[in-house]
Amino acid sequence: MTKWTTDNIPDQSGRIAIITGSNSGIGFEAAKALAEKGAEVILAVRSQAKGDAAIASIQAETTNAKLQVRLLDLADLASIKSFAEQFNADYQRLDLLINNAGIMVPPYSKTVDGFESQFGTNHLGHFALTAQLYDLIKSTPDSRIVNVSSNAHKMGKLNLEDLNWENRKYISWTAYGDSKMANLYFTYELSRKIQAAGGKVMVTAAHPGLTASNLAKGAVVRFFNSIFAQSGSMGALPTLMAAIEPTAGSGNYFGPSNMAEWRGYPKQVFSNKQSHDTDIAEKLWQISEEKTGVKFQV
Ligand SMILES: NC(=O)c1ccc[n+]([C@@H]2O[C@H](COP(=O)([O-])OP(=O)(O)OC[C@H]3O[C@@H](n4cnc5c(N)ncnc54)[C@H](OP(=O)(O)O)[C@@H]3O)[C@@H](O)[C@H]2O)c1
Numbered sequence: 001m002t003k004w005t006t007d008n009i010p011d012q013s014g015r016i017a018i019i020t021g022s023n024s025g026i027g028f029e030a031a032k033a034l035a036e037k038g039a040e041v042i043l044a045v046r047s048q049a050k051g052d053a054a055i056a057s058i059q060a061e062t063t064n065a066k067l068q069v070r071l072l073d074l075a076d077l078a079s080i081k082s083f084a085e086q087f088n089a090d091y092q093r094l095d096l097l098i099n100n101a102g103i104m105v106p107p108y109s110k111t112v113d114g115f116e117s118q119f120g121t122n123h124l125g126h127f128a129l130t131a132q133l134y135d136l137i138k139s140t141p142d143s144r145i146v147n148v149s150s151n152a153h154k155m156g157k158l159n160l161e162d163l164n165w166e167n168r169k170y171i172s173w174t175a176y177g178d179s180k181m182a183n184l185y186f187t188y189e190l191s192r193k194i195q196a197a198g199g200k201v202m203v204t205a206a207h208p209g210l211t212a213s214n215l216a217k218g219a220v221v222r223f224f225n226s227i228f229a230q231s232g233s234m235g236a237l238p239t240l241m242a243a244i245e246p247t248a249g250s251g252n253y254f255g256p257s258n259m260a261e262w263r264g265y266p267k268q269v270f271s272n273k274q275s276h277d278t279d280i281a282e283k284l285w286q287i288s289e290e291k292t293g294v295k296f297q298v
Contacts, residue, residue: 012037046073
């Protein structure tokens, strides 16, 4: 089997990509790879200074890279609305939306709108963002949406009655797993809805295995990562494959090929049985619309 690398990415000139959380880690490497192939990449990040530093770093290696920072805080529905309104006003196409930003196992806190922070940022923020950019994505030929999940989805078991963890003891790893499971429910349900409506937008998911980045804050996980994690450029390959590979197929999931999907070149992988539960996915969709106040029509 041949290895899928950035050499498999054809010329992206004329294409526009938004990558959330692209000032560091996997998002940064994906932005760099797409910009190197000629795409115009919008770094949707929450800090202008970090976004500017990321662009400077890419431009130091890639002449003529088309990059732009636009501020987006996924933990704030007003910020998401303002980002989408401005983008829709300024652009006539959106070829790729890569929902990559994420937080992992922080102490219990809530987003601006009162959602548990991991579910609010990792899932609800991206749900609201995608819904508000969807008309533009739909009007762009060969467009695609990629959601970045995790092996940690296997720890997820969403409690739809208590998504904000107000009635039970907070377990930050379970909440992270829930948010990454929600990324998969969203991917599969969106893909199903688009296909049922006869739409053409492709929706895929990816996970980076274990990748060195700024995600892990705890000393133990950082130590573990320093020994076992692969590089950011390797970790970005499943996302890039999910975003670019012509044969990817809507509703499919990509991850590393070696060591129980922790490392290696990317391939199609399979999420757990629960992530394919269509009843939960539909309920989560309705709850996501209610909580964000954003109606998502394909
Ligand atoms: N690294 C791994 O081994 C691994 C494994 C499985 C899945 N993942 C997933 O991969 C994705 C990327 O993570 P990474 O490893 O590259 O970590 P990272 O280097 O920490 O990147 C995460 C990005 O998300 C941004 N972000 C966090 N909260 C945000 C918010 N409220 N609004 C906008 N942006 C926000 C961060 O911005 P700031 O710099 O401002 O914080 C950063 O740019 C995440 O979805 C993560 O769950 C990673």
